Amino acid sequence: MDKFVIEGGHRLSGKVAVAGSKNSLLALIPAVLLAPGIYRIHNAPNLRDVWTFSRLFGSMGVHAELNNNELFLDSTTITSFEAPYEHVKKMRASIYALGPLLARHGQAKISLPGGCAFGPRPVDLHLKGMERLGAVIELDGGYINAKAERLHGAKFNFDISSVGATVNMLLAASLAKGTTLLTNAAVEPEVTALARMLVKMGAKIDGIGTTTLEIEGVDDLKPVDETNIPDRIEAATLLIAAAMTRGKITMTNVNPYHMTNVLAKLEEVGCTIDVTGETIELEMNDAPQPAHITTTPYPGFPTDVQAQWTSLMCLANGTSRTTDTIYTTRFGYVPELVRMGASIDIVDNSAIVQGGKPLKAATVMSSDLRASACLVLAALVAEGKTDVLRIYHLDRGYEKLEHRLTALGANIKRVHTEEF
Numbered sequence: 001m002d003k004f005v006i007e008g009g010h011r012l013s014g015k016v017a018v019a020g021s022k023n024s025l026l027a028l029i030p031a032v033l034l035a036p037g038i039y040r041i042h043n044a045p046n047l048r049d050v051w052t053f054s055r056l057f058g059s060m061g062v063h064a065e066l067n068n069n070e071l072f073l074d075s076t077t078i079t080s081f082e083a084p085y086e087h088v089k090k091m092r093a094s095i096y097a098l099g100p101l102l103a104r105h106g107q108a109k110i111s112l113p114g115g116c117a118f119g120p121r122p123v124d125l126h127l128k129g130m131e132r133l134g135a136v137i138e139l140d141g142g143y144i145n146a147k148a149e150r151l152h153g154a155k156f157n158f159d160i161s162s163v164g165a166t167v168n169m170l171l172a173a174s175l176a177k178g179t180t181l182l183t184n185a186a187v188e189p190e191v192t193a194l195a196r197m198l199v200k201m202g203a204k205i206d207g208i209g210t211t212t213l214e215i216e217g218v219d220d221l222k223p224v225d226e227t228n229i230p231d232r233i234e235a236a237t238l239l240i241a242a243a244m245t246r247g248k249i250t251m252t253n254v255n256p257y258h259m260t261n262v263l264a265k266l267e268e269v270g271c272t273i274d275v276t277g278e279t280i281e282l283e284m285n286d287a288p289q290p291a292h293i294t295t296t297p298y299p300g301f302p303t304d305v306q307a308q309w310t311s312l313m314c315l316a317n318g319t320s321r322t323t324d325t326i327y328t329t330r331f332g333y334v335p336e337l338v339r340m341g342a343s344i345d346i347v348d349n350s351a352i353v354q355g356g357k358p359l360k361a362a363t364v365m366s367s368d369l370r371a372s373a374c375l376v377l378a379a380l381v382a383e384g385k386t387d388v389l390r391i392y393h394l395d396r397g398y399e400k401l402e403h404r405l406t407a408l409g410a411n412i413k414r415v416h417t418e419e420f
């Protein structure tokens with residue numbers, strides 16, 4: 001078990017490159033089940049979630065190797081159509097195997113995902129969508145047992161915008177017989193990245209980047225090489241870290257168009273931001289102004305950045321509100337920030353921050369991936385040395401974060417510990 005020991009008070013400055021997107025890569029990997037062969041995905045981040053996912057697909061017969069941020073995948077021989085609980089319990093995205101297994105092999109046995117630290121995360125839209133495409137689905141013993149002679153095109157409207165369900169339906173519809181019309185589809189960059197890869201593989205998809213996707217199923221697809229998009233959530237996290245330390249950083253390998261809402265809010269609270277191509281420069285010389293954010297599906301403020309934003313608002317002199325409309329209980333980090341001296345109340349699906357009180361070092365515990373990031377950010381400005389426990393959460397979604405923060409001037413050490 002590892003923890004971070006972080007000495008607060010060091011200003012972040014210098015240059016940092018953003019890693020490839022975790023959530024985009026997790027959407028691209030299942031596509032290899034649609035066409036046998038060799039795939040190379042460049043700009044693949046070296047993350048726990050990527051290794052976990054690769055082991056899951058390895059159990060189905062896919063050979064995966066990750067070297068120097070290139071993911072090599074060989075799906076020539078698929079030997080299993082099952083995503084067992086041992087893998088799914090670690091990775092909700094394992095359900096992405098459902099669509100492609102049904103589309104190409106006519107069967108799938110996928111463990112139902114558990115909940116997670118910030119509440120239940122149902123998969124009803126995934127199941128309803130597959131049934132609309134002709135799958136027969138039975139739930140038994142915590143597993144989804146799905147069968148289909150051959151999926152057929154259909155119209156399907158997402159009752160709510162869902163990244164994962166849109167990913168699953170895109171994967172399934174690509175090989176379904178006939179045309180599928182998806183409405184109220186998610187438009188997150190990760191969905192668009194998958195759609196573009198599927199088109200490169202030979203899929204016929206119209207409306208990419210919009211909430212209406214029309215997919216004309218084909219009989220066969222082919223393996224391709226692809227380059228993963230930058231991680232907009234990691235980028236937002238690093239920009240907020242720089243803002244909190246009143247620093248000045250130059251961020252490269254980023255797509256600013258994927259984070260316009262976050263950039264606008266950072267400017268609103270006083271950051272100076274310059275965007276040039278794939279580079280973002282941020283400078284902050286004062287405490288942030290208080291500001292309210294409400295998370296909504298893309299291109300709104302991302303729910304995956306709300307915890308980090310709340311850390312920033314602890315430094316603002318005044319009252320701020322963070323509201324999450326996507327995961328209404330995603331506030332597990334709040335009691336930990338309060339232990340560091342923050343004044344935050346949770347009211348319904350909002351965290352109300354009375355900012356401006358100095359944060360002080362404490363031993364704090366990560367509860368999920370983005371909560372751990374928020375605690376690391378708070379520790380960067382807290383007085384004294386903070387221990388952030390259960391860093392395995394952080395390792396799911398941030399590659400070598402301590403090395404990159406150290407390169408920017410932070411005092412952060414990874415320490416092995418028996419503390420749990």
Ligand code: EPZ
Binds near residue numbers: 327
């Ligand atoms: C993806 O999760 C991301 N994960 C999450 O990032 C992110 O928080 C989330 O999208 C929202 O942006 C990956 O991409 C691997 P959803 P996903 O389906 O697909 C409800 C991180 O930190 N819903 O868009 O699971 C759901 O409960 C992770 O990197 C249903 O009701 O999210 C939620 O309220 C955490 N039924 C809303 O929709 C369903 O069948 C949006 O969820 C599916 C979802």
